[in-house]
Amino acid sequence: MTAKADSSPSGAAPGARSLHRFANPGRFLRASARVQLWLWVAAALVLGAGLVWGLFLSPADWQQGETVRIMYVHVPMAWLAMGGYTSLAVASIMSLIWRHPLADLFARELSPVGALVTALCLATGSLWGRPMWGTWWVWDARLTSVLVLFFLWLGHAALTRAFEDQERGARVGAILALVGIVNIPIVKFSVDWWNTLHQPASVTRLDAPGMHVDILYPLLTCALGFSLLFGAVVLARTRAAVMERRIRALQLARARREEALGA
Secondary structure (H helix, E strand, O other): OOOOOOOOOOOOOHHHHHHHHHOOHHHHHHHHHHHHHHHHHHHHHHHHHHHHHHHHHOOOEOOOEHHHHHHHHHHHHHHHHHHHHHHHHHHHHHHHHHOOOOHHHHHHHHHHHHHHHHHHHHHHHHHHHHHHHOOOOOOOHHHHHHHHHHHHHHHHHHHOOOOOOHHHHHHHHHHHHHHHOOHHHHHHHHHHHOOOOOOOOOOOOOOOOOOOHHHHHHHHHHHHHHHHHHHHHHHHHHHHHHHHHHHHHHHHHHHHHHHHHHO
């Protein structure tokens, strides 16, 4: 019986070898095919239940009235915008340090989805702010830092597609992602560091959440549902990118064989 060759670098640490093992495109496609259907089903069930619960069954807020229901979309979008960018930075580290084969593709396919959820965060925040603050937009620390985050997402998406050499574009995009990660703590703690129109953290407080459970539970359900949907979309895009790259490689190999036979 012959042993299977280890495709990871011989001098790599055990952790790095494990990363490269799961980065094999064939293994990724097989594993993700098993996960993808369940992820879509779970996203549909959880998000459907959360939206019905939040938009129709939960009580109105005693101060904000029915407008509080915008929160069930706005807050999950804000969390996903920050969490997604953190994932982008992790993928960029894996790309730059360990040359993870799938990290570049994951980051490339993640950035348009991250830009979309950040745009939805800004749009729903504007809709929520108009009746609460009397204006669609203010240049306070939270809104401005989220707008910067949106431009960072767009910049990464543009840079990774701006170069004919995809590897070079991935390197430049990874550097931008790591530089931009400093904006995440600013987004998170801006309401604590500066005087803004936004209220302080009410869900992630260390003592106790600052909202009633009748509002908190549907909010967390919506957040989980949107997170599952986010993961399903990014996974589907990454699978498509892997298959597209494999098809191009096969077409290139075929063209080279035909050229060799013709010579």
